Amino acid sequence: MIPYKSLLIVDKSSDTPVFLQLSDQFAQLIRAGTLSAGQRLPGSRQLASLLSVNRQTIVAAYDEAVAQGWLESQPGSGTFVASHLPEVNLQALPTDLASDPHVGQATGTRRPGYAFESVSFLNRPVLTNTGGLRLDDGFPDVRLAPLAELGRAYRSYFRWGNPQQHFGYADTKGHLLLREQLSMYLNETRGLHTTPNNILITRGSIMGLHLTSQVLLRPGDVVVTGETTWAGGTMNFRKAGATVLSIPVDKHGIDVDALAALAGKMPIRLVAVTPHHHYPTTVTLRPNRRVRLLQLAEQYGFAILEDDYDYDFHYLSRPILPLASSDHQGMVVYIGSLTKSVAHAFRIGYVVAPTELIDELARLRRIIDRQGDTMLEFAVGHLFKTGDLKRHFRKALRTYHARRDHFCDLLATEVGNVIQFTKPDGGLAVWATFDPAIDMTTLSDRAGRSGLYLSNGLTHNPPGQALNGTRLGFASSTEDELERSVSILKTAILSL
Known part of the structure; x- marks a missing residue:
């Protein structure tokens, strides 16, 4: 029964x-x-x-x-x-699963019934903005974002053109208005020589980096980065099967002599750099090394992936133009983003490259993400066209410049005896190294218990090295919030 x-x-x-x-x-x-x-x-x-x-x-x-x-x-x-259904033979669960409260639930099942490979190097904490005081990785202040202007641009989209056209499938490369406006903006501010066909719009720079890695790299290819670099980049290179090698980074950027020596010993497929504000240390690649890097790319035939994640914020005279502005042989793939310039919710990045590579990237993107957010792309393109976005950049630059100066003064005055840093020429964060006696994990935990987010910096350590440093983002906090943050940081240091 x-x-x-x-x-x-x-x-x-x-x-x-x-x-x-x-x-x-x-x-x-x-x-x-x-x-x-x-x-x-x-x-x-x-x-x-x-x-x-x-x-x-x-x-x-x-x-x-x-x-x-x-x-x-x-x-x-x-x-x-139904008589056509197969007979179910119930089997006892393995001991470790029988005690798992998730097993057997219709949703939330923890373990699949099939095998797959879990790649350990993808295991990296996901940063989220939980509010409160923070000295983050170098995020923009979303409170400065032109949200009212964006709202008006969104509304204009619903009044524009043929509904069947702009609510249907769109160009895989991105909305033409945004590519046109972005092309003009990049040519004007970065000295590039682009047309809309040289640009692929992506959902943030990480998507552009992933697509580029998948198209350019094959298993066994050699990718060269700085000893300190962005983990998101190396994760993509390794997932594509590449061998990632590193070269030293000093106060003038990557060591191009070390790169030349390496290129003389083995074929290199790609060199990944953040020359404007090196991640994470914020140093700028000086001009003679830029020239040498481009010469090496032409000599040995490797591609340069230039990640220019925060070009719009440079406080010392005019920004140094990107490598891509001096690239006459098509060796540079230039990647940028609006997430650091406006807000992380603006999932708009872009890849600038010769049209043949852009076409291939677009074909690959199509089987991953048929198209981007057409409405957002139109709205941002409209903000470029009206000048609202350029005005935002100028306003944010003044604000972040003042916050950088105030924050660096606070660090020097309040905790200058236990940290070393150089006031960055640009970007949204300070690279600080702490006294070796300070345990960064303990410091991060104690600051967190007092209401201040502070990274322990472990993800910035090259293999086998302990830099005992971290990035201290200042742009997302007001001057009052920075004062309170440094006060908590000082108290946490004194309690160690």
């Missing part, structure tokens, strides 16, 4: 109709093997009495389960579990 009264649970407070609850539970019992193929179910009156529901509810539940193929009705005989 099947204890239907115990197995079938009716929740009349649920938004799901009772007949659907019962139909779903019949399916679950059949999948679990509790009800077997061909088994006769109670009559509708009998089951309605057992569950204290209306008979028509049971009739509706049976009809729904019949329609879904789990049950079959035989006129004059009753309702049965």
Whole structure:
């Protein structure tokens, strides 16, 4: 005898109709093997009495389960579990799974029933903005974002053009308005020589980096980065099967002589750099090394991936132009983003490269993400066209410049005896190294308990080295918030 009264649970407070609850539970019992193929179910009156529901509810539940193929009705005989269903042989779970509270639940199952490879180097904490005081990785202040202007641009999208055109499929490379405006902006501010066909719009710079890695790299290819570098980049290179080698980084950027020596010994496929403000140390690659790097790329035939993640914020005279502005042989793939310039929710990045590579990247992007957010791309393109975004950049630059100066003064005055740093020429963070006696993990934990987010910096350590440093972002905090943050930092240091 099947204890239907115990197995079938009716929740009349649920938004799901009772007949659907019962139909779903019949399916679950059949999948679990509790009800077997061909088994006769109670009559509708009998089951309605057992569950204290209306008979028509049971009739509706049976009809729904019949329609879904789990049950079959035989006129004059009753309702049965479908005879075509295979027999379920229940097996005992392994000991470690039998005690797992997630196993057997319809949702939230923890372990799949099949094997797959888990890649350890992808295991990296995901940063989120939880509010409160923070000295972050170098994020923009979203409170400065031109949200009102963006809202107006969004509304204009709904009044623009043919609805069948702009609410349907769009160009995989990105909205033409944004590519046109971005091309003009990059040519004007960075000395590039682009057309819209040289640009692929992506969902943030990380997507552009991933696509580029997949197209350019094959298993065994050599990628060269600085000893200190962005983990998101090396993760993509390694996932593409490349061998990642590193060269020293000093106060003038990557050591191009070390790169030349390496290139003389083995073929190099790609060199990844952040020359404007090296990540994480913020140093700028000086001009003679830039020239030498481009010469080496032409001599040895490797591609340069230039990640220019915060070009718009440089406080010392005019920014140094990107490598891509001096690239006459098509050796540089230039990647940028609006997430650091406006807000992280603006998932717009871009890849600038020769048109043949852009076309291939677009073909690959199509099988991953058919197109970007057309409405957002139009709205941002509109903000470029009206000048609203350029005005935002100028306003943010003044604000971040003042915050950088105030923050560096605070660091020097309050904790200058235990940290070393150089006031950065640009960017949104200070690279600080702490006294070796200070344990960064303990310091981060104590600051967190006092309401201040502070990275322990471990992700910046090259293999086998302990830099005992971290990035201290200042742009996302007001001057008052910076004062309170440094006060907590000082107290946490003194408590060690």
